[in-house]
Amino acid sequence: METVKVTPIAELRPYTKADKIKICVCRIWKSSISATVRKYVTLHCILVDETNDTFLCKASVKRFDTRYDWWHNACPNCVKQMHKDPSTGQLIYQKHPNQIPTPW
Structure with missing residues (x-):
């Protein structure tokens, strides 16, 4: 099995x-x-490598690749999975009806 070369954060x-x-x-x-039309989510994290170097990472999610089944339709309020209402065919979550689903 081939070992993968790991790059330290400092490099x-x-x-x-x-x-x-x-x-x-x-x-x-x-x-x-919140000031944007499409509520972009920014993810911030502090990373630490094996040499105890730290790194602040900021990333913005602009869109999701929904071509594969890795995600579910989520309620934008609580990210619980939404299901189709049998009477209307719309995706809903019982506690937060009438929501537009978000990939999660």
Whole structure:
């Protein structure tokens, strides 16, 4: 079995896609950008590698790849899975009806 070369956080460079990192997530949180039309979610996390170097990572999710079955239709309020209402055919979650589903 071939071993994968791990790049330490201190050697990472912007816009490189070939790097592999081995880290622990020290802290993670998300925030919404409420002023936008489509509520973008920004994910922030603090990463720590084996040499105890830390790295602040910020990422924004602009769209989801929904071509594969890795996700479910989620209520945007509580991210619980939504199901079709037999009478209307609309996706609903009982506690929060009339919501537009979000991939989760």
